[in-house]
Amino acid sequence: MTHPSTSPRLSRRVVLSATGLAVGASSAVLTACGSDPAATEPKTGGTLRAVFAGGGADETIDPHRVNLFADAARAKAMFEKLADLGSDMAAVPRLAESWTPDADLTVWTVKLREATFHDGSPVRAADVLYSYQRIANPDETFRAKSDLAPIDLEASKAIDDLTVEFVLKYPLAEFPNCLAGFGTYIVPEGSDNFDAPVGSGPFSFKSFTPGSEFTVERFDDYWDGAPRLDRLQIVVADEESARINALLGGQVEYAHDLSATTARANEGNEAVNLVSSPGSNMLGFAMKTDRAPFDDPRVRQAMFLLCDRDELVESVLSGRGQIGNDLFGLGFEHYAADIPQRERDLEAAKALLAEAGVQEIVLDTADVGSGFTEAAQIFAEQVREAGIDVAINERNADTYWSEVLTEGQIASYRSGAMPIASHISQRLLDGSPTNVTQWHHADFDELYLKLQSTADEAEQETLYREIQQRLHDEGGYLVWGFADWIVATLPSVHGVEQAPANTLDWARFDKVWMD
Template identity: 30%
Template sequence: MTNLMKSLGLALALAGAMAGTALAQPSEVRIGVALEPPILDPTAGAAEAIDIVVYQNIFEGLTRIDQNGEVQPGLAREWTISPDQLTYTFKLAEGVTFHDGTAFDAEDVKFTFERILAEDSVNAHKEFFTPITAMTVIDPLTVEMTLDHVVGRFLFDLGRGDAVIVAPESADNNANEPIGTGPFAFVQWNKGSRVVLEAYGPYWGEPVHLSKATYVFISDTSTMTNALLAGDVDGTNNFATEALGVFEGNPQYQILVGTTEGETILGTNNRKPPFDNLKVRQAMAHALDRQAIIDGATYGYGTPIGAPFAPHNPYYVDLTGTYPHDVEKAKALLAEAGFPDGFSATLKLPPVAYARLSGQIIASQFAEVGIKLELINMEFAQWLDEVYTNNDFDLTIISHVEPFDIGNYANPDYYFGYDNPQFQALITELNGTTDEARRKELAVEAQTILANDAVNGYLFELAQTGVWNAKLTGMWQNSPIEGLVLRDIRWTE
């Protein structure tokens, strides 16, 4: 054998060994999710299940929201805001293509927002973008948006799934065959079973670690547990808290416990006596033992809150000490309000476990101070009709999962009927401010007003409880926005 052949043989052997090593390191992930999305176009549907699959994976926006809830550059690499805060000029990333090979440019941005604002738009949050009065393409990589009034959270809204950029060539088919600019391209959707994505080779941004991701739809907790234990799936982003004990202490798995945007409240009809009386609401706040509710309703995995704001939000302030659990103080406040013997009320509960379990615990806690609750279990359609739409309720329990929805408290027609002109003026200023330091100051003040007014009983933030293979890293612990972002997930040794 010649030296050349020997060298060639050695090179081939080394290449084969290296290939074998590479193959031994997995680059695919299978993720179990509870709900199958109805469609795969996040600009045409409200279901969180859509964003779980596609947000920041298949589709991208001008900005993106990171796992701390903060705005980061997306397809817009930088931007400037005019002195009157009404005109935004975005400089777009270069060399971006959609997954069908068509080029991304400013015309696609213009098309996307004209589609959102069209009369026949089915965008779930069209109202976030109605302040846009003009879209101007300056050049292929520069686009200008003009607003009719200042919107303090505009850059955040541009980072939602509702505002991802789509192309005119493919937008009509995105419901079933989504084509975006993200790091993963759609491969197939076996309805009722799974969605398969693969890493997009020409991706314009930082390369991802995974070559393939499969979302497997498993709605039953027992089936999900068995799939995790058997290795049929490598993880799930939100596992049932009552079954987490199966994985605790098992070195093959890791449990990631974080927060979501789900502020769970004892919703109170502020427009209806006796709940229009501040002392009554304060008495109820003192009667609540949050930790007992968390232990009983979430198996200890909820995070106490004292106002309607997620603990992972940079504007959050801890107000859980505003009305500490104090039975005697609650009784005294009820007496001052004219109810020395308490009163009776109804508690209408939607068909979710955290609400039904919390309702039973709260009924017991309220009984200690003389408030007698009748628990009324409802189907969700009935709850939406009676409680949310027609305001026919005394008390209810629900989680509000929309990011940064404190502005609902400025609407006196919203279902809990809080009408405070001072608070409304504060939210108007917050919405019209882009300075981050001032926005945080206003958000803290807004939270404090709601806590002091005991508008609702603030119970806990729903936890995100992920169960993952111990060799995986890069999953989001918290969920500040709808989605299960794949870009940082990788296998380790």
């Protein structure tokens, strides 16, 4: 059941609300330190308590409305998709056992594996079609709508209970990526109330209080094998210091999204296990291209040129990361690595700003991600070197992401991993649900549609390169770096894999066990 966001969160002092989570802090750490490192044979039982950054009253367990990492982790615990993304951003079958295209890539036949919902009913083709139709509802703003946009859902049909025939609006060689889209979870036909949700994931729902706690229990009939844990609890703490202190204090066993500074401070600490996925977290600033002053391409170019990426990586990430080149997806398939790395050029930036007549900007930020406020402060100083007055606007962490989607001029931004095509479809098309840079160009949309309709791999790469070159030249994303994605656990926790956020092996609590 849901409740208003009145329960306290983990604070800087890690004062836990009365959700049954409090334990003896020192004894938990001492026990972890004293556990036998060789005793890693998988065991069954126990409750894992994980802490994530939260979103207050905006938190949700509607799997089609997921936005925050905490939302995604909750959805992943209870629901399944037809496919998910591997670390290389290639689609991996999940509820789908296989997918087969016709000769012209416009009709794809998806075979479902035998799986069961938490209420004992089978997962059917009708559930898949209902779920996708709900996501595609034109009156809603579900984030996955853009991923499913290539599908003609009126023409698609269930061949039988375990076979779906998807008819596409145009040829699409990368159709499996649609099935793995962020938030494309399968729910039982007719589901629209998620106060007590029913899914087909590894855990079944127990309780949820937005801004406080979430509890699920092992689902023994999970198609991929019952989880080893009896119970999973997710609590929230916006401040990173609260998350690491909760771990060190033994109040949780898993802490999500830690900074490189925290990781460096805890290297060699036997009370903590660090799990790091190199370069998988994009960091930058999102400029609104539809309003002053960033509707002027010269101002965006100036920001690109003012950014000292090396300083940001060294200061914010303690050197644990790679510099960015104002493009998403470093190291992923189709990334335009041949576009020359942008270098800082203070004088060229000054000239562009003088031509544009810009004297001040307002930079939005909040403590919603590791290093957000620090990066904003450093970048503000870099911009001030050009004679620009920069006001830093500290927004409410609970409402930050919903506010900066439509408000402000420029905002601190980050992204987990996804295919480059998904980044474009979700964030850069006219109808994209999370178009934070307000990038609206009909010719760009047409170029992306041409890309998606192209089966020839060489031509596809040419189009990917053209799209990325345009974004590099005049887009609204200033991507200064790619950080290692870092989580930490107590030594008593095993089975946490190194994986970029939002991929198959991220937040795979069904594969975790405890001493």
